[in-house]
Amino acid sequence: MSDRLFRLMERHQKLDEALRRLQARRLPDPFEVARLKKLKLAVKDRLARLSTKPRHSRA
DSSP, rough: OHHHHHHHHHHHHHHHHHHHHHHHHSSHHHHHHHHHHHHHHHHHHHHHHHHOOOOOOOO
């Protein structure tokens, strides 16, 4: 696993945790919830692009 892929996975998990904590509040800020969801989706899209990108072999 590449370092970049690992960092993106870690970032996705942290955003997920932050989103869960925020939504567990009595009155979560809907704009903050939307912002975190948008960031999480962007990271997920980057992960998908990286995992489907063909790898070049170095000779």
